[in-house]
Amino acid sequence: KGLRLFVSCHPFWSPVSMAMRQTPLTCSGHTRPVVDLAFSGITPYGYFLISACKDGKPMLRQGDTGDWIGTFLGHKGAVWGATLNKEATKAATAAADFTAKVWDAVTGDEVLTLAHKHIVKSVNFTEDSNCLLTGGNDKVLRIYDLGKPEAEPQEIAGHTSAIKKALWCNNDQHILSAAEDKTIRLWDKNTKEAVKTLSFDASVSSMEYIPDGEILVITYGRTIAFYSAHSLDLIKAVDAPASIHSASLHPEKDFFVAGGDDFKLYKYDYSTKDEMESYKGHFGPIHCVRFSPDGELYASGSEDGTLRLWQTAVGKTYGLWKCVLPEELSSENSEALYCPPAEIKA
Amino acid sequence: MRSSMKTPVSVLRLPRGPDPNSRGFDPNSPRFVALCPTTVPSSSSSSSGSADEEEQRLRAELRERFLRTLLLMTGKRVRFDMHEHVRVHARFGASDIDVLTLQVSDLETPLGVQREALLRCQDVIACSFEAREGARSVATV
Numbered sequence: 001k002g003l004r005l006f007v008s009c010h011p012f013w014s015p016v017s018m019a020m021r022q023t024p025l026t027c028s029g030h031t032r033p034v035v036d037l038a039f040s041g042i043t044p045y046g047y048f049l050i051s052a053c054k055d056g057k058p059m060l061r062q063g064d065t066g067d068w069i070g071t072f073l074g075h076k077g078a079v080w081g082a083t084l085n086k087e088a089t090k091a092a093t094a095a096a097d098f099t100a101k102v103w104d105a106v107t108g109d110e111v112l113t114l115a116h117k118h119i120v121k122s123v124n125f126t127e128d129s130n131c132l133l134t135g136g137n138d139k140v141l142r143i144y145d146l147g148k149p150e151a152e153p154q155e156i157a158g159h160t161s162a163i164k165k166a167l168w169c170n171n172d173q174h175i176l177s178a179a180e181d182k183t184i185r186l187w188d189k190n191t192k193e194a195v196k197t198l199s200f201d202a203s204v205s206s207m208e209y210i211p212d213g214e215i216l217v218i219t220y221g222r223t224i225a226f227y228s229a230h231s232l233d234l235i236k237a238v239d240a241p242a243s244i245h246s247a248s249l250h251p252e253k254d255f256f257v258a259g260g261d262d263f264k265l266y267k268y269d270y271s272t273k274d275e276m277e278s279y280k281g282h283f284g285p286i287h288c289v290r291f292s293p294d295g296e297l298y299a300s301g302s303e304d305g306t307l308r309l310w311q312t313a314v315g316k317t318y319g320l321w322k323c324v325l326p327e328e329l330s331s332e333n334s335e336a337l338y339c340p341p342a343e344i345k346a
Numbered sequence: 347m348r349s350s351m352k353t354p355v356s357v358l359r360l361p362r363g364p365d366p367n368s369r370g371f372d373p374n375s376p377r378f379v380a381l382c383p384t385t386v387p388s389s390s391s392s393s394s395g396s397a398d399e400e401e402q403r404l405r406a407e408l409r410e411r412f413l414r415t416l417l418l419m420t421g422k423r424v425r426f427d428m429h430e431h432v433r434v435h436a437r438f439g440a441s442d443i444d445v446l447t448l449q450v451s452d453l454e455t456p457l458g459v460q461r462e463a464l465l466r467c468q469d470v471i472a473c474s475f476e477a478r479e480g481a482r483s484v485a486t487v
Contacts (some may be wrong), residue, residue, distance in 0.1 A: 019352045021354040023355040025360065028363050067362040071369045073468075074468065311355065
């Protein structure tokens with residue numbers, strides 16, 4: 001019944017010290033590169049994951065298993081950004097068809113289409129899900145009141161090149177935006193003025209805001225940098241072996257993970273900045289990586305068109321991963337477990 | 347050498363992929379049932395229930411009319427008015443269950459006649475055809 005577990009001939013020196021090798025879970029379905037992903041908060045039905053793809057069909061998945069729930073159909077171009085509200089009841093997407101769309105994340109229905117004058121790259125809900133922030137190639141930040149969708153959005157201009165990412169922060173009183181003009185700007189949402197500007201030598205590749213602790217995670221070149229979201233003061237920075245496209249800080253701030261050009265995922269100790277592990281698995285550059293809201297796993301999206309889920313504590317029973325003790329492996333009564341074979345290079 | 351000694355973590359199964367026949371969002375999932383109350387009123391509905399009932403009846407009637415229009419269209423030469431001022435003629439075959447795609451034959455395009463083709467409903471604004479001699483019907487998709 002089911003798959004017989006393949007048991008290798010390794011002797012088990014000691015059950016306690018037996019190290020486990022990370023088994024990433026591959027979520028297939030997209031047909032083109034996955035360029036953005038976001039988790040919801042923890043809801044009574046678990047947590048959820050949305051992925052943005054150049055195939056124009058963003059997908060919703062169950063966060064802890066990667067099981068596909070549905071595909072949001074409607075965009076006519078590559079989807080560059082995707083987000084969920086905390087309760088995972090609403091989704092928003094930003095696309096190359098010059099629109100941002102708001103969706104009912106339970107039914108999959110399109111709720112709102114917000115026309116823009118150029119490619120939209122980033123979307124972000126406020127904590128109460130009442131406002132949507134958008135940013136894209138027309139260099140203007142827009143704030144939409146979702147209770148009054150016909151009303152004109154508030155606009156914040158200032159960036160001199162395409163906006164790549166825009167986020168609410170500091171209790172939704174500030175907006176953080178990163179653009180191709182190699183700056184990150186902190187805006188006061190009421191005065192619409194830039195409170196602070198950070199300039200870099202290279203274009204910022206990703207930005208993550210951690211509300212608890214008000215930390216901003218920024219990647220550019222091979223650097224992963226951590227800033228205070230209030231003052232934009234640098235906390236610390238780490239250089240990786242390859243160009244990094246995205247990084248994420250664990251909710252408990254003990255680790256962070258990063259991925260980029262060399263297809264690998266790196267895991268670092270946040271306090272010591274030491275590289276702890278690196279994982280191969282993707283067949284293309286990694287575009288986005290995020291920790292789940294409970295910190296038990298992180299998801300990566302790649303040029304290879306897949307999403308992969310990785311365990312934070314390798315070997316722990318969680319989601320689809322099962323901790324198997326040595327005695328169980330050779331037992332006749334073992335459940336049908338799938339034990340992946342050794343990596344086969346393509 | 348050391349890493350090859352490590353046993354890979356076991357998994358119960360692989361993550362489920364998309365269903366090729368639907369866009370998902372299962373209406374029978376616990377989350378859907380809890381968060382999207384049905385519009386069909388219960389037998390013990392209040393006076394506002396009759397307004398819901400009327401709306402439901404009208405919706406059902408409109409839906410039935412739309413489906414009958416699709417049936418009537420089958421095999422007929424239909425004119426499709428689409429975005430970007432595109433207007434094409436084709437023989438209508440069938441629609442898929444979600445009315446996302448229309449199967450047509452002998453699609454007349456500026457590049458020539460396409461024997462078999464699929465039209466995306468989201469691109470179609472309206473279809474019109476002759477239901478019977480001299481009578482033209484228009485359906486907005």
